[in-house]
Amino acid sequence: MSVSLWCEETEEAHGQVEEVDHDYEDRSPGKGQARGSAQLRAPWDPTVSGHRVIQRLLQMEERYMPSNLYIALMQRDPERREELTKWSLEVCCDRGCDEAVFPLSVSLMDRFLSASLSLPVSPYCLTAACILIASKLTECENITADTLCAAAEYSFLPSNLREMERVILATLRWDTAAVTPQDFLPHLVATVDERKDGDTDSQEPLSALRRHSDTLVAMCVCDSGFLGVPPSLIAAASMNSALRGLSTQGPSVLAHMSERLAELCQTDPVVLQCYSEMIESVLRQRLRNGLQGTPMGKDEEMDENERAGTPTDMRDIDF
Template sequence: MSASLWCDEEGRVSQKPQLRAQWDPSMSGGRVINRLLQSEERYLLSPLYISLIQREPHRREELAKWVLEVCSECGCEESVYALSVSLLDRFLSASLSLPVSPLCLSAACILIASKVTGSEPVSAGNLCAAANFCFLPNNLRDMERVVLATLRWDVAVVTPHDFLPHFLFSLERERVEEDGQTDRDSQALLSTLRRHVDTLVAMCVCDSRFLGIPPSLISAAALNAALSGLGSKGLQLGTNELATLCQIDLGVLQYYTELIEGALTEHLRSGPRERKMCPEVEKEEEALEEIDTERASTPTDLREIDF
């Protein structure tokens, strides 16, 4: 008698997208954040890989942008993109070599990430079509096995998106403690803040300069950069509180906040050229440009931005 644990999505037709359960605020707090901080240390990349990529970052960033394009086309959650690139980096860090088809490797990482953290797995056929059928579904599944074997099936990686709900919950709790209630304006502001931070995190995930930085620090720095433009309006979680939650030095958090803001400006300067190369990421570019435009006109007020 043989048994297979292989997850085969072939022939699986979904009539409607699956719904993800709402985030449970009771599952937040210092204990949960501390556990995430301990877990993220297991998935740090090797210094050798980081140094090699930062010498010639273009190939890796091209793959990361292609992953973003595919995730956008397939309607994946933001966490799927971050996990896909994390799996890609971990595989390359372990092997220090690209396979014959880098797109097949990237597609395999998307396939795994969509199964782990997505509410609806991306089909193998869609991934092959996104790569103009430079590989077949059988090749993709073989590559999936290679990635899983290389990573020893340890694919539930901690990403910046794992920290965001806990940081935002602390933000909302500060609002409740001050005013004694929550209102629609506060919820709308938190929603805008989340979309803003998701855009900045996606930019950091793609940028090779942020390789090796712990996910908690990327999440906190992106949130701090967003807060600096949103103004207070009753949201009083400042840099000190974020540094305490991440258990890092205040100066380190401020440094990476400024680094993200500088990367945003630099990223927008090359926006027109990148849109011609990859039209599907134009929406992401426009979101970043809208952030930068609002900062230039009213540096302390981003409340009118709609992401």
């Protein structure tokens, strides 16, 4: 029997899920509309988290970094990349994709461009193909080719999208399960929760911490200034900034959590603090850009030295 590895799936509708097993959690897209039938996800398993898993991810993340030449080129002229990443984020949010789809799709795009050092005829077709591959890897019901073509206002055909998908897979030698900041976040959240010494009165809900961290990670993925920064450091710095923005605890407790995050990611606490401040600076700037044109009184103006807030909804940030 002949077996082909090429992606030759059809656009036929999948069967509908009749019943939901209550042993699993419903996947509820945070933004946009849910696609198709009910989607299920296994609950978080604490036995596959912790220091051992983080160490394994740290060993693998260097393998999926773009080249230094590509990083230098993109940081010299970031507009085109940021245009494509912003469109990718809009598509993922509008279509209710899993939060892991967007950073993985951008990682695939960066690695492909790092290998080719040239944009294809249709850059949006490349971006859509990366979203399609990332969706297949992370979601039970992946986004369809027709949906991506519609999102791009039919600037390319489904056949063009599938051909681009094959080119990406061949270029990356089918090594598509890249390590992204989203892979570190659940382990870092679980570890921070364990280190709070039972002070439940001052603990912020973990769901809010994860939400804010996801938002900051998405902002870093869009910003070419963070190209070349290891995913572990982006995840840790985003969570550190989220803790600073959410927590009502004292500086000593926050400093202890920062040291713990730096230890887990095998980086210096000063480096972690530097990137946390960089994230907060970028966040303030993008929030300020988003508020331009809105009348503000003197009492509502943002103080330059004020600690950056972390909005729950990505739409609050001008990406």
